[in-house]
Amino acid sequence: CITSGAFTAALVLNTGGSMPLALAAALASGVLFGVLLSAAHIRMRANLFIAGLGINLLVPSLAGLISAKVLGNKGTIRIPAIMLQGFNGRALPIITWLMIPLAVAAVLLIYRSSFGRRIRSAGSSPAFLEARGISSAGVKTSALVISSGMAALSGTFLAFRIEAFVPGMSSGRGWIALVIIWLGFRRYSGILIAAYFFALIEFIAGRVQGISNIPSTLLLALPYTAALIALTLAAVGRKLRNKRHFSALK
Numbered sequence: 001c002i003t004s005g006a007f008t009a010a011l012v013l014n015t016g017g018s019m020p021l022a023l024a025a026a027l028a029s030g031v032l033f034g035v036l037l038s039a040a041h042i043r044m045r046a047n048l049f050i051a052g053l054g055i056n057l058l059v060p061s062l063a064g065l066i067s068a069k070v071l072g073n074k075g076t077i078r079i080p081a082i083m084l085q086g087f088n089g090r091a092l093p094i095i096t097w098l099m100i101p102l103a104v105a106a107v108l109l110i111y112r113s114s115f116g117r118r119i120r121s122a123g124s125s126p127a128f129l130e131a132r133g134i135s136s137a138g139v140k141t142s143a144l145v146i147s148s149g150m151a152a153l154s155g156t157f158l159a160f161r162i163e164a165f166v167p168g169m170s171s172g173r174g175w176i177a178l179v180i181i182w183l184g185f186r187r188y189s190g191i192l193i194a195a196y197f198f199a200l201i202e203f204i205a206g207r208v209q210g211i212s213n214i215p216s217t218l219l220l221a222l223p224y225t226a227a228l229i230a231l232t233l234a235a236v237g238r239k240l241r242n243k244r245h246f247s248a249l250k
Contacts, residue, residue, distance in 0.1 A: 001029075001030045001033050001034070001055075001059075001148045001149075001151035001152045001155065001174070002151050002152065002154055002155035002158065002170040002173060002174055003056075003059045003060060003063065003155060003168075003169070003170050004026075004029040004030060004032075004033055004059045004063070004152055004155065005026040005027070005029060005030055005151065005152030005153055005154065005155030005156045005159075006026075006155035006156060006158055006159035006165045006169060006170070007029075007059075007063040007066075007067070007077070007155075007159075007165050008022070008025045008026045008028075008029040008152070008156075009022040009023065009025065009026040009079075009155075009156040009159055009160070009165075010022075010077040010078075010079050010159050010164065010165035011025075011066070011067070011070065011071070011077065011165075012025045012026075013079050013080065013083045014071060014077060014078075014079065014080070015070065019083065019087070022156070023153070023156060026152050026153060026155070026156040027149050027152055027153055029152055030148045030149040030150070030151055030152025030153065031145050031148060031149045031152075033055055033059065033148055033152075034144050034145035034146070034147065034148025034149060035141075035145060036055065037051055037052060037055055037144055037148060038140065038141040038144040038145065040054070041140075041144070042137050042140055042141060043137075052174075056174070060167060060168070063165075063167070064167070074167075075166075075167060076164055076165065076166050076167070077164060077165040078163065078164045079159065079160070079163050079164055079165070081163065084160055084163055087160055092157065092160065092161060095157060103192055103195075106188075107188045110188070111188070118134060118139045119139060119142075119143050121136075121139075122136045122139040122140050122143070123140075151174065154173075155169075155170060158170075172224065176198060176223065176224070176227055179194075179198075179227045179230070180194040180195050180198060181194075182234070183230055183234055194230075197226075197230075198223055198226065198227070201222055201223050201226045202222075202223050204222070205222040205223065
């Protein structure tokens with residue numbers, strides 16, 4: 001969905017659309033793939049990760065096909081600078097800082113609202129919702145559609161930042177998001193810490209790339225190397241903690 005949002009926004013801006021239209025179209029593309037994902041996972045009982053991988057393979061192919069038909073180009077789509085005039089200089093930094101209160105708002109929504117309680121119940125005890133006449137499938141679908149739409153918007157801002165759509169520009173960020181959830185022990189505090197840790201790693205890699213002689217390929221791999229190391233340390237930590245727990249029981 002990150003790729004779909006970036007591609008849709010770049011396509012709209014290259015065909016004479018406005019910035020609000022590009023954002024709306026990108027959000028709509030994310031919602032569309034969220035509906036497709038939920039249909040595959042919830043209605044057809046497909047594994048969520050396999051269905052997500054299928055969509056990850058589908059989106060770049062569709063982007064290349066549509067780009068070739070509309071723009072005659074399957075590769076990079078540059079966004080006209082005039083369309084982004086003032087955005088990267090003023091709006092993007094504001095949006096970046098807004099991520100902190102938005103993260104707090106997301107936590108409050110999930111833990112302090114009836115909708116959030118339904119989402120958590122749909123994942124842990126769907127029978128609880130069904131017994132109260134609430135469709136757990138409908139709640140799961142809503143959660144997938146909302147998250148897909150937000151992922152598409154993140155791809156849009158990524159494309160705006162580099163002023164282009166580039167095939168493969170998401171660079172596995174969606175999978176890193178799953179790593180962040182796992183490393184954060186599915187707790188909002190842990191997830192926030194893990195998210196800002198990876199954001200810091202990516203920021204450092206980008207800064208060092210311009211001022212050092214380290215090969216750019218190594219720097220681009222830094223976030224994924226950090227993910228692998230963090231996953232390994234977390235797995236070892238869990239194993240040691242379980243051993244201590246069983247030893248205490250004996």
